[in-house]
Amino acid sequence: MAFPLLTLTAAIPAVGAVATAAVPAGRRTAAKWLALAFSLATLALAAVQLVRFDPGGTSQASSSGGAKGPFQLTESHAWIADFGVRYELGVDGIAVVLIALAALLIPFIMLAGWHDADPLETRSSRWRPTQGFFALILMVEAMVVISFEATDVFLFYIFFEAMLIPMYFLIGGFGDGAAEHGEAGAAAQRSYAAVKFLLYNLVGGLIMLAAVIGLYAVTADQLGTGTFSLQEIVQARAAGKLDIATTTERALFLGFFFAFAVKAPLWPLHTWLPNAMGEATAPVAVLITAVVDKVGTFAMLRFCLQLFPEASKWATPVIVVLSLISILYGALLAVGQRDIKRLVAYASISHFGFIVLGIFAMTSQGQSGATLYMVNHGVSTAALMLVAGFLISRRGSRLIADYGGVQKVAPVLAGTFLVGGLATLSLPGLAPFVSEFLVLVGTFSRYPVAGGIATLGIVLAALYVLVLYQRTMTGPVKEEVRGMPDLRARELAVVAPLIALLLFLGVYPKPVTEILDPAVRHTMSQVHQADPKPDVNDVEAAK
Amino acid sequence: MNPVNYLYLAALLFTIGAAGVLIRRNAIVIFMCVELMLNACNLAFVTFARLHGNLDGQIIAFFTMVVAAAEVVVGLAIIVTIFRSRHSASVDDAGLLKL
């Protein structure tokens, strides 16, 4: 049996969560370091995955002796044999990169939230909030990693849903105490946000569960034995053994898509995100938007497109329109926000619109761009949001109007904030530009009008970022801002690597695109789509 | 005599029992009315057994009697306990499970 690398990558943070939770009350610094060590170990394993992953190769023989496909490092064991549920893991280029992203961001999230749980410590010695905070983060990481790895629909579903539990506690339990209405109001707002997050995602999940069961019924009906295995279903369809009726396929597609659209989030299912990101502490907000939400867009690529290619094509026009609305609507609402964190949340909605647009443009540029966008958006939002969190923790307010002239007092903080902002508005030279442009080109070559409209997003992005920067960082120094300390060493250690990564991926994204490209090509072939041909198509030959 | 008349009697008894259950407040009376309804059913069973010429209905009537007897044991015990604790056998007073 091969070395279970994928299981281990998911198991290490899970073990870490238990270990961190078990640290006794008085030893909270030890708990922090323990959690950080486990997250770094996960990062190391994710790096091993990246190294072991062969972008050119299609498949290794899995341990059960088997299936050929796009997945590598596969593991497969029977789990609930009666219902054909298998414990099946495997990664393709997209998954391995996203796992690396998650594993990379978690240590930064922990470092940024190093003191987030401290204010709660005085209340009760038995509750151990610090241990809880870090254990929950590790728990989320474990579930996110296994969601990226799972190639069995049922297995994926379980962790996709289970993720909500630690997230619920992270949003509801920890806040930055920077609300407008005092401590009691803040607690009420927080629990509202947490419940909203939970309900939205539960509803999405339940509809998906119905579709999962429906899928099982269809396979059981036609193949004799029901299965949840992505590989098996895809191969059976390719071989003509499984023929899902058009209406059934569409209904199942919608069930899956709804859940992912809530998670992503796509307009009009987005309203939980601003609440959740606004009320949670900045590191948790980053965890939501940069790590957890990526599972939604990732699952669109892996499950929606591969399981239901025809239905995906059928739904494309509507989804393209929805994502266009997301792009413009999110950006316009970001302009109108008074709260820094909600502004970033709406900006994220706009960016998720780009990602979904890229996925459903059904061109290789669009999908490569979208997958790259997931990575870049994770890093850029992390940079912007974490710096915003440092800013908020200094002044104790989330309102933009409470700031002014910070640049004069804390130039490094302002500078990193600007870089994060510039990445958010996709300035060329920084990573998000490459992916955004790929999405735009990919969309434009199939739907010129949609591509043109989406381009408006880049103007609006400049508007909300620069307005935010102008109002908070420039102008005369406000009285309350005077004496604000600049970034500390720990904070700089969080931001500097992220910025370096943004620069590196902006200038040289090739290492990432090389891993993503074969996986994207595979997905494209699954939906039987080829790129539109240019009008003057003998250019390369003439060269 | 036409056995169908026994059915009319059973229906009458059942109605009286049902009306008693709905109208009266005293738990004991309600309990007696329930017994009345059960016995009305028994009468109907026996009548049907006679009409169809087999013993199925009579067997079920015996079952019913056994169950009713068991029910009386449990039910009376409950009523007595409630009466002891609240000095009232009115069903309207026992509303503790209401939210």
Add this chain to the structure above:
Amino acid sequence: MENLIGLLVLAPLLGAGVLLCGGRRLDRSGPWLGTLLAAVSFALGVVLFADMLGKGGEERALDVTVFQWVPVGGFRADVGFHLDQLSMTFVLLITGVGSLIHLYSVGYMAHDERKRRFFGYLNLFLAAMLLLVLADNYLLLYVGWEGVGLASYLLIGFWQHKPSAATAAKKAFLVNRVGDMGLSIAIMLLFTTFGTFAFDPVLTRATDAGEGKLTAVALMLLLAACGKSAQVPLQSWLGDAMEGPTPVSALIHAATMVTAGVYLITRSGAVFDAAPDAQTAVVTVGAVTLLFGAIVGCAKDDIKKALAGSTMSQIGYMILAAGLGPIGYVFAIMHLVTHGFFKAGLFLGAGSVMHGMNDEVDMRRYGGLRTYMPVTFVTFGLGYLAIIGFPGLSGFFSKDKIIEAAFAKGGTEGWILGGAALLGAAITAYYMTRVMLLTFFGEKRWQPDAEGEMPHPHESPRTMTVPMIVLAFGSVFAGGLFSINDTFLKWLEPVTGHEEGHSPVSALTVTAATMVVLVIGVAIAWAQYGRRPVPVTAPRGSLLTRAARRDLLQDDFNHVVLVRGGEHLTRSLVYVDHSLVDGVVNGTAASVGGLSGRMRKLQNGYARSYAVSMFGGAAVLIAATLLMRAV
């Protein structure tokens, strides 16, 4: 030689990195380090230039691919450079003028505590601008294009503590982004049409694509050029951009960055040549802007804003020339270079004046400065003579050629364009004479500054005057040098191509006409500002003057339509999101809650009422069963 091209860009980029991340240690040495790296870049440019001169006209282009940037499926973008005569011209202009302005800034910014960062931004600008002109594909050009936009943003808003500067910076970036949108759509169109956006296949095979597509591409490129080069309708940012330190105005908003639009159009000449409708749009934009800028320049009392209007107008000339096609490309670039010299010189002169006048910018509070600042006066005066097209100086040669080319367009169009260009020349003579008279002649109208201190005008330090003198030399001789034996024409022709138009009027007539309007413009200005004393507070002025002071109401239009409209839109969307989209969700939750509250009432705790529902249910069931039987 190829490797040097990369170094050319890398040197200032390195400077930017070191200066911006270096911390306070570099506060003292930073300015000189920045200047040194700019000079290194210039030296490399000169080496490459010398190498290029050694080769024949057609073999001068150098191509080098540094690395694959974005290789995705059928989409390939490389980081690669293309150095030909056109980009060489720009490289020399950018690094040359850039180095001079770095030097000038050493003196100008000496007392600013954040000068290290200032030089970092300046170096960043140089790197981005060099990338823009050296890129061998449109996507890389776009990187430079936005890079200069970023540098411009940072430098306009350099004095961030002033809200006006921060606002101006934001405005410049946003308006530019609208233009950038055009550029990115153009790149996408090129990709869908040609499957690539590298210069080589696109420009050599442009005619293979349909005219409709090419027109669309060309119009989008024009939009981009309008944004970057401050052409109507995207010109509104340039006046506000004068909030930046004066060396910035000289380098970015006069000599180099704002001319990027002209570069873009000239570079994409093959596309424009195949799209005559788009060319008409280009010349229209050019002609309108050259008059617009000139009129605005006449009314401004702020010396830098008057010069900004002039910049707009002069770039209008260049765009006009570029829109004429092969008749005009060479002259557009020639005017661009000479303009780079004299306008940078004029701005540096203005900066020198402000330096001596406690940062006063209102020309009505200057007057009689020629004796106090002789070097500034002479260099500014030479720049002035050059820009109005005084015979023998740079502007004379380049502007005259453009006016000729406009007439040579032929037909009614030619007459209109030529007329507009002539009228523009007259207005140029007027407003520049006005600037000159208000600043250096007449009586002293100095006013105490905000702290109540009277200005003590004095000549600026050597670091500032040397660049001004060098630029003055350029303003005087560059045009003549370019025109002897058509040197410049022969230099650029292999890249841009050239053809002689059929002018309905002879070259001599055009020159004579230009001279006449020049004299008229100068005379009117003299009558208004030279003969009579100038009031310190501006008179109310005619309707046109008042409109021109407000940038011909374009900002008011923007404010009402875009800013107010946008505010209303976002505010109503915030409301919609909160009460409608979120309202639906919260409403669902509330109605579920309400429903369950009502359902709860059914459980009233009375055993008899439960019994009723039981009997009722039984009755309904029996009735239903009977009904089913009956049917």
